[in-house]
Amino acid sequence: MTCPAVEKKKMKSALGHRHVYTVCVKTEEGELEFLYRDTPHAMNCLQYVSLILGLREIWYFGLQYNVDNRVAWLNLARTLRSQGVPLKEPITFRLMIKFYPENVEQELLEDITQHLFFLQYGDYDPDVQKPGFLAVTSLLPKRFINLYIMTTAMWEEKITACYAQHRGKSREEAEMEYLKIAQDLDMYGVDYFLIRNMKGHDLLLGLHALGLHIYKPGNKLTPEVTFIWSEIHRMSFEWNMFLIKVLGKKSNLVKFKSSEGKGCKITSMILSLCMGNHELFMRRRNPDSMEMQEIKIQVAMQRSRKEEAKQRLQKERQLREAAERARDEMEMSLIQLQNDVHMSNVLLLCLGQDLLAEKAKTTEHNAKPLAQKAIKAETEKQHNEVPAICGQEDPEKMLEAEMVALKMDEESEKWDMEDEQLKQELQEASDAEREEKHNLLEITSKSPGLPSDSVPRELSFSREDLCFDFKDTDMKSFFTVTEKKKVAKKKNLHEVLKEMKTEMELLRLKGHETPLDCIYFQNKALGITKHSTLMMLTLQSSESKLAHYETL
Numbered sequence: 330m331t332c333p334a335v336e337k338k339k340m341k342s343a344l345g346h347r348h349v350y351t352v353c354v355k356t357e358e359g360e361l362e363f364l365y366r367d368t369p370h371a372m373n374c375l376q377y378v379s380l381i382l383g384l385r386e387i388w389y390f391g392l393q394y395n396v397d398n399r400v401a402w403l404n405l406a407r408t409l410r411s412q413g414v415p416l417k418e419p420i421t422f423r424l425m426i427k428f429y430p431e432n433v434e435q436e437l438l439e440d441i442t443q444h445l446f447f448l449q450y451g452d453y454d455p456d457v458q459k460p461g462f463l464a465v466t467s468l469l470p471k472r473f474i475n476l477y478i479m480t481t482a483m484w485e486e487k488i489t490a491c492y493a494q495h496r497g498k499s500r501e502e503a504e505m506e507y508l509k510i511a512q513d514l515d516m517y518g519v520d521y522f523l524i525r526n527m528k529g530h531d532l533l534l535g536l537h538a539l540g541l542h543i544y545k546p547g548n549k550l551t552p553e554v555t556f557i558w559s560e561i562h563r564m565s566f567e568w569n570m571f572l573i574k575v576l577g578k579k580s581n582l583v584k585f586k587s588s589e590g591k592g593c594k595i596t597s598m599i600l601s602l603c604m605g606n607h608e609l610f611m612r613r614r615n616p617d618s619m620e621m622q623e624i625k626i627q628v629a630m631q632r633s634r635k636e637e638a639k640q641r642l643q644k645e646r647q648l649r650e651a652a653e654r655a656r657d658e659m660e661m662s663l664i665q666l667q668n669d670v671h672m673s674n675v676l677l678l679c680l681g682q683d684l685l686a687e688k689a690k691t692t693e694h695n696a697k698p699l700a701q702k703a704i705k706a707e708t709e710k711q712h713n714e715v716p717a718i719c720g721q722e723d724p725e726k727m728l729e730a731e732m733v734a735l736k737m738d739e740e741s742e743k744w745d746m747e748d749e750q751l752k753q754e755l756q757e758a759s760d761a762e763r764e765e766k767h768n769l770l771e772i773t774s775k776s777p778g779l780p781s782d783s784v785p786r787e788l789s790f791s792r793e794d795l796c797f798d799f800k801d802t803d804m805k806s807f808f809t810v811t812e813k814k815k816v817a818k819k820k821n822l823h824e825v826l827k828e829m830k831t832e833m834e835l836l837r838l839k840g841h842e843t844p845l846d847c848i849y850f851q852n853k854a855l856g857i858t859k860h861s862t863l864m865m866l867t868l869q870s871s872e873s874k875l876a877h878y879e880t881l
Contacts (some may be wrong), residue, residue: 374405390426425446469484561573
């Protein structure tokens with residue numbers, strides 16, 4: 330088996346160029362390693378990575394590397410060797426977001442672009458995501474956890490409440506919801522640099538998709554001055570001095586120096602980021618290019634197909650849920666019917682016992698007159714025997730008396746037999762009742778419902794009896810009612826977050842805030858948001874912005 334290092338050497342010699350390097354590009358999900366020939370434009374390296382990933386919106390991304398214990402961006406218009414990139418193989422880069430969109434929902438078109446902006450966690454399932462499944466310490470900074478009087482279980486409950494709002498959504502939809510919330514944060518999409526104005530005062534420079542922000546030290550949330558990219562006429566640098574020419578009646582310059590080391594590396598990086606943001610800012614406000622139109626058409630078709638598949642899947646899921654509910658209702662009805670049958674059997678046994686007892690009473694009541702007749706007949710017989718002995722009566726009367734006595738004896742024997750039969754039936758009914766009660770107690774003690782094998786033959790159902798006839802109109806009404814219930818029960822994710830913030834405000838520990846926390850809570854109390862601040866600053870004239878910058 331050939332060694333990978335030997336294979337690389339063979340490939341390098343086959344390329345026939347001495348400036349061939351092994352490049353390793355890391356993403357959030359993995360690594361890409363390939364051989365790269367150092368061409369006059371490093372853009373080829375980024376294009377090769379985008380080709381492997383299937384990424385077309387490459388203008389948001391850049392290749393980042395570390396040099397002299399600081400982060401730098403690869404200049405795509407120059408060679409690797411001319412930028413001071415460490416050439417120790419493999420040359421490692423990170424594919425990172427370099428420029429941010431103004432509106433993620435409208436500008437991030439392809440799913441792969443959205444996915445690289447955010448990596449998903451998975452769909453919420455209460456049967457899988459049981460209590461304890463979240464590693465809260467890996468989701469939230471320790472400083473933020475210590476800021477509130479909340480246990481790990483409480484944090485997990487709050488996070489799961491938001492997580493459950495995304496149940497049933499696709500990965501792309503969940504990622505977009507995340508990005509829509511993230512872009513409203515004050516520090517989202519801002520690259521910060523330490524600068525010093527001409528008075529020698531330390532300031533912060535923030536580069537954003539909308540423009541260039543100037544902050545006071547220690548306050549990365551609220552900018553003091555904002556220059557929109559359309560207000561800037563020209564940008565340049567001289568060594569570590571950065572120059573910005575602003576449009577206006579008075580052509581004034583904004584000057585500042587980089588505080589992050591000597592030389593022009595930082596200022597050149599600032600200029601590169603400014604030029605990239607300015608280009609994207611102007612591109613958004615111009616008609617779409619042919620490439621952009623093609624991407625939008627393809628994305629629209631893909632999303633349409635996905636939406637159709639999603640609706641079809643949703644309809645199948647609702648049909649399955651409706652069938653499962655109908656099956657459960659049928660099973661409950663069947664169990665209830667079985668219980669009713671057993672109760673009816675018990676009642677029939679009790680009723681049969683009552684009927685037998687009533688019949689016995691009737692027999693006893695009818696036997697009393699018969700016994701009295703028998704006694705009377707016996708008395709008459711004895712009375713007639715005395716004259717017969719004396720020879721004073723007629724022989725015909727004697728014969729009649731004997732016939733009456735014989736008939737009474739037969740009836741007495743018949744009633745005795747019926748009485749014995751009634752006693753036997755009563756005993757059998759009593760034994761059957763005791764046995765039925767014993768079986769019923771055993772069944773109810775083993776399970777709350779009846780076993781499937783105890784279904785009587787008279788209650789068996791055929792497949793035709795158990796089939797469900799779902800009409801299209803019925804299912805449409807079912808879908809309508811279901812959607813209305815979902816809308817009524819489910820709250821908007823933003824409302825859930827707002828309620829959560831209100832509840833957590835009561836649990837915040839006073840005195841544990843950082844300076845940025847204090848600024849955030851102060852802005853929140855005053856109703857100051859990122860968008861309101863930008864709106865207020867952009868309404869100012871260029872002259873007033875320059876005058877305010879000079880006072881910093």
